[in-house]
Amino acid sequence: MMTIIKIIGVVVLVLVAAIGFLYWLSSKPIMKDQAISDIKGIADKSINDKKSIYSALVYIDAPQKDLTVKYAAGESNGEKIKTDQPFHVASVGKQFTATLIGRLIDEGKIKLHDPVGLYLDDALLDNLFVFKGVDYKDLVTIQQLLSHTSGVADYFALKDNGLMESLYQTPDKFFTPQELVKYTQEHQTAYFAPGNGYHYSDTGYILLGLIIESATKKPFHENLHEVIFDPLSMKDTYLMFYSEPQNGKRPIAEAWVNGHEISQFQSVSIDWAGGGVISTLDDLAVYIRALYQGRIISPETLEALNQFDYEFIPGIAYGNGFMQMQFDKFMPTLRFLPKMTGHMGVLGTQLFYDAATDMVYVSSLGSSDATAASVQTMIQTLSTVYRIK
Template sequence: MLRKAIAVAGLAGLVAAGTAVPAAAGEDRPRLRRLLHTLTAEDGAPGALAAVRDRRGRTVLTSGVGDVRTGAPVPREGHWRIGSITKTFTATTVLLLVEDGLVDLDAPVERYLPGTVRGNGHDGRNITVRQLLQHTSGLPDYLDHLGIGRIVENPLERHDRDDLLALALAHPPEFAPGTGWSYSNTGYLLAGLVVEAVTGDPLADVVERRVLDPLRLDDTGAPGAATGLPSPHPRGYVRLDGTLLDRTRLSASTAWGGGDLVSDASDLNRFFTALVGGRVLRPGTLREMMRTTEVSPEYGLGLRRVPRSCGAPVWGHAGDMVGFSTLSGATRHGRGATVMVNVKPGLSDAGEQRLKDAFDAALCDD
C-alpha cells in the first residue's frame, strides 16, 4: 500500500479545494474553471480536478462532488487509480534497467522470458523489449477479449496474469512485429515480467525502489490485493444504461504493470516534470523514450507526444481505469498538469473532448 497514505488513512475529512464555477471577473484560469464546471454540470462527471505545477508554485481546482451520496467535494489531495499512466512508470523502470546493463531494448523477449511468448503465430524470438514498450509488437490486447463490461459487472473478481497472457496469445497477432501500432496491455504485462526476471524482485518493489523513492512520490504505489483506496479519495463511478454505479472498490489484477498504480495529482505532476525535465533518465535514454517512428508517430516508450494550443507538444500519458479517467504530462520547461474525472465509462462524447481541452487549458493558460 501507499507509504504516506497509510499514515494519513484516518484523515478522510481533509478540506477540498474551492469548487470551480464559471469564472467571475478577476479570477485566474477562467477557461479551465469553465471546462471543469461543464464536465460536472453537463457532461456526466460527478467530479473533476485539475492541478498545475510550475515554477510559480501549485494550483488545484475542483468541481462537482467526490461522493454523490454525501455530496462531499473532490478532495484536493485525493488518491485515485491512474490506469494506463502506470505504463510510463513501468517503461521508466525498464529504461533504468537498460542504463544498468540488465536489459537491452532491442533484445528479443525470448532472452528474458524463454518460451513464454509462443503459439498462434506469436514468437518471443521475433519481438523486442522496445516493441513491447512502444505498442509495435503486434500482440493482441487481452482487455479486448476480457471485456470492460466483465470488470464493471464483477469489480472484485481477481485475474491471474498468466491467464491474461494466455487469453491474449490465444488470438493471432495484429500484425508482424515492428510493422504497425496497436495499443496493447499485453505488452506491458510482459514488460513487467521482464523486470521481475532480470531483478528477481516483484515489479512493485522495483518501481518503488527505482522511481518512487528517489522522487519522494509517497502517495503513489501498487495496491496489491487491496480493493479500496487510501483516504482521502473521491469515489469512482461508472454509468451503465443511464444508472450511476459506485465502483470505488475494485481489483486491479487486470491491470498490473500496465495500469494498477494509485497516485494523486501532486505526485503525478512531480513525476512528469522530473521525467520530461531530464532528472530521472540519462539524456540519451530519455531521447530513446521520446523517439517516435513512422509506425508510431505520437508514441515513444511509455510516453505520448500530446499537441497543445499554445506551443510545442507536451509529453505525458492518459489513464483510464474503471471509475476514473486521467490525463497527465509536462513540458520541457517544467510545467506539469493533471486533470481527472471520477467516472469511466460514462462521460459523454463531448465530455471526452472537454477533458482534453481542460488538459490543454491547464498547460497553456495562466
C-alpha cells in the first residue's frame, strides 16, 4: 500500500527534525530508566490530530542495551489503544511476499531471474510493460518485480492515475488481484523498459502474489500461513478478507487515509500481496528476527534479496522486497545509527532489524499522513537507545 506520493517531503521534514534533535543528543548519556521514559514520550508526541494521527504503537528490542520497550499511545475505536492491538501493516507486508519468493527459490521451484512469463499467462501481462511502442513482457524477471525495476505502473499511486482515493470513495468495493492488474492494463502505461529505472509499483507485487500461487498451486494466503505465520506461531497475523488468525479476530486499529478512517472497508482489499496483512507488534518482531536467523529462508537467498542497489528516496535504499535505512544520508551526524533493514508502509508502519546487534524496531502510527512522523519517531527512538550508558 506504499506510494511515493505519501513520501514527498519526508526528506526535508526528517532533516529539519534531525537538526533540532542533534542538539538534544549533545547532552550526556542517560540511564536505562530515563531512556524508557524518553521513548514513551517520543511516541506520545507523535500523536497529531491535525494529521489524523490518533494513536502510536512502538516496539524496540535492543539486546545490546538490555532494553525492551513496548508502548501504546492514544486511542483507537473510542478506546485507549493497547500494545497487542492488531493493525494494518500496509507495505511492511511486502517483506512477506519477498520471503515467500525466497522460500520458492530455496525449494528450486523458481529462480530469482526467471522471466515472469514462465508462471503467468500472456493475457495477464498484456499492455503492462509496453514502453515507447515496444512490449517487453517477455523480458521482465521476478527480480525486477521485487525491486520495482520492471517499469510497470502502480495501480495505487495517485501520480499514476491510481486507485488510492477508491479506499474511501467506494468503501464497499471488493478488489480482486486480477481486477487490480486489469486496471493497470487499461488505464496506465509503463515508465521505462525493464531494468532501466526504478518506479515503486504495487501492481508488481500483485503479480508476485500470482506467481507464488502459480508455482505452489495454492492460494497466496495459504502460503503465508504455511511458510511464515503458523511455523512462527504468529497467532494474531492473517491476510485480511482471506484467512483467520489462530487467536481469532479482534478489533483492528483505526487506519486513516487522507482524513478518512478505512480500517473496516471492503476496499482495503486493494492491498493483497502488496500489504494486505493484519498483524501485531509482537508477531512482526518474531517474524523479522526469525527471518534473519535463517529460520524461514536460507542465508544465501536472504543475501540475494538484501542487495540494496536502488534508491527509494535519499536515505532509504531498496533491494528485492526490502528497504535499508541509511541514516547518514538523512544527516551525516546520524552515522552512529545502524543501517536497519526491513520495510515501511503508508500508514506510518515500520518493521526494521539490525543483524549486528539483533535489534528490532516496529511501529504503527495508523495514518497516511504519518510517513514523516514515523521516520522521525524511529530516528529519535534509536538515538535514545544509543545514549544509554
